[in-house]
């Protein structure tokens with residue numbers, strides 16, 4: 728049994744950060760399906776579709792640090808205690824400092840069909856597209 732001792736008294740993230748996020752309202756962010764905004768190709772305000780794009784890059788399957796590659800190289804195989812390979816995922820027992828992610832939105836112009844990413848992402852816990 729692994730004991731965390733004093734770690735259990737530490738909140739998952741700092742109190743000031745929690746207060747900041749609380750003051751902003753709910754962590755969920757509602758995003759409409761379409762919006763009217765400026766299209767630099769049409770040089771006018773047009774109706775644009777909104778697509779939520781996942782934030783962050785996916786981990787490469789056979790890159791260094793991947794679980795699949797490690798397994799192919801003989802780690803996490805066999806019986807008995809395999810040290811770090813016998814433990815659950817880090818996220819399962821280690822608390823994350825960041826609870827929100829920046830949004831990544833793609834706007835597609837319905838007139839010319841060209842797409843652009845948003846300039847700057849906003850922090851949000853959850854994105855809900857209506």
Ligand SMILES: [Zn+2]
Nearest residue numbers: 766769836839
């Ligand atoms: Zn356009």
